[in-house]
Amino acid sequence: MPHLSRHTAPALALALLFGGLPLAHAAQPASAAPAPAVAKDKAPLPLDELRTFAEVLDRVKAAYVEPLDDKTLLENAIKGMLSNLDPHSAYLEPEDFQELQESTSGEFGGLGIEVGIEDGFVKVVSPIDDTPASKAGIQPGDLIIKIDGQPTKGMSMMDAVDKMRGKAGQKIQLTIVRDGGKPFDLDLTRAVIKVKSVKSQLLENGYGYLRITQFQVATGEEVGKALAKLKKDNGGKRLQGLVLDLRNNPGGVLQAAVEVADHFLTKGLIVYTKGRIANSELRFSADPADASEHVPLVVLINGGSASASEIVAGALQDQKRGILMGTDSFGKGSVQTVLPLSNDRALKLTTALYYTPNGRSIQAQGIVPDVEVARAKITREQDGEIYKEADLAGHLGNGNGGADKPSSKKSKAEPRPQDDDYQLGQALNLLKGLNVTRNN
Known part of the structure; x- marks a missing residue:
């Protein structure tokens, strides 16, 4: 196990997370964190701002076109507070918190996309292997501009994730923009995502x-x-x-x-x-x-x-x-820390x-x-009949001895990952080159 500094042992209780918020959560720690230590010398309460907040709450409750209860208004205020921080901090309601805790098992429901927010749009960080998203051809950098026809511009990441979540077997349509091109629609079916890491x-x-x-x-x-x-x-x-x-x-x-x-x-x-x-x-x-x-x-x-x-x-x-x-x-x-709150809620806060x-x-x-090495499409020459000198009638033998090497039809080899993956093929070639230079 890694050696830790003297501050590390108590900190292991913290649930430290990485990655953006996935469609149905990426892998997260199994346990949540206790409230972190706070500085002893607290700043005085901003009384003027608190009075303004209370006044706004009262005015909205009294004058908004539809009736609103205090619970809804206060929860919306909390969400607003978190939404104006970085894209990875969020207020987790009970369902979101429960799914986040379960996701460390590598099994969850959804499409299998890790997403973030960029310029007000939902942006794909990466699709997860062997999921509906990867099978549909979703790529890192894709912008999701609509979910089931509803524009995502200005939508919070949590709201977008909630809309893309659902029971296995349910269908969903995403409208994608790739590399500044024309929007196109992808129809996907939600599934239980079992990720083999x-x-x-x-x-x-x-x-x-x-x-x-x-x-x-x-x-x-x-x-x-x-x-x-x-x-x-x-x-x-x-x-x-x-x-x-x-x-x-x-x-x-x-x-x-x-x-x-x-x-x-x-x-x-x-x-x-x-x-x-x-x-x-x-x-x-x-x-x-x-x-x-x-x-x-x-x-x-x-x-x-x-x-x-x-x-x-x-x-x-x-x-x-x-x-x-x-x-x-x-x-x-x-790094994000999960801070449990009362009523089965939590904060996911960048700390x-x-x-x-x-x-x-x-x-x-x-x-x-x-x-x-950029991603590239591999094209191959078609296998055809190729003749060599040794195939020709009356050819001369090799003066230094050794058997002739005529052409031969090779049996079709099993496909290998590097055959269709240019970057992987280049990595393998680099390793072979390193071994050649070491051995010389």
Whole structure:
């Protein structure tokens, strides 16, 4: 487990979150936080502003065209207070709070989209693998301008999430704008989203592939098991190279990100956080164990790689443990704490920023890869009949000896992930190149 600073132990009670608010919540911590410590010297109450608030409340209640009760007006005031902070802070009503707590299991209802707000519109941070959103072709950066025909301009993120939520089997139409083009409609069917956070396989003999779709409570443990299985599948031999795929990973639980990074690091800082309250000061360092056996590593990131993904990528980049490849990451470098309130409600409040080992804040800037490789469509030459010199009648033999090599019809190989994924193919080629240079 990571070594923590002296402030870390009490702070582990905090529910520290990463990522934007998903359609039905991204992975979040299992427990919520107690109220954080507050500064002893409180500022005096702003009496003039409180009088104004009470006057506005009274005027609205008395003069608005429809009758309103105090409970509705006060809850709306709270929502207004939170909506004018950053996009990741929110007031959670009982249903939202319950779903947030359940989402750490990796199973929830919805479409499987991580969303945020940009210029008043709902923006896709990333779709989650194997969900209705990813199967429909939704991409990071897409703007959702309508939900079932209702414009999202000016809609709060919580309201947009509520409208896109629903029971499995229910249909929904999203109107999308992509790269400033013309709007188009996508018809989706809501489903129970069961997210498997870790996937792995051998790309070729000696070269492994490890994909993390989200950072859930058990992701660190699952990565350890996946690394062991990759070695077993490789005949018990140490891998020659590994691709760690964090593309379109919207983030999740802080502790899981630390544990994943720790599988690849043997010393040094992984991440630290800084905020105004004492409990927000955290430092996480690596322990000497190395589940990855220091295998050559390429980490894939893109614009859908957010928060916890950026923690892992930033730590591995700063510690020079792996080469980052792809495109700039999303740039969410803030930490959210869940603060339970009475009546089964809670605040999800941004309480800190996190920093990479070299002191970089990723907020609104993101991680820049070491090798930029944009997504590309792969086209192949059609297999046809190809003749070689050795096929020709009366051809000369090789003067240095050895058997002739005529053309042969190859049996159709099983499809591999790198065959249709340009960035992954480039990562594999880079690993092979690193091994060639090391061996020479």
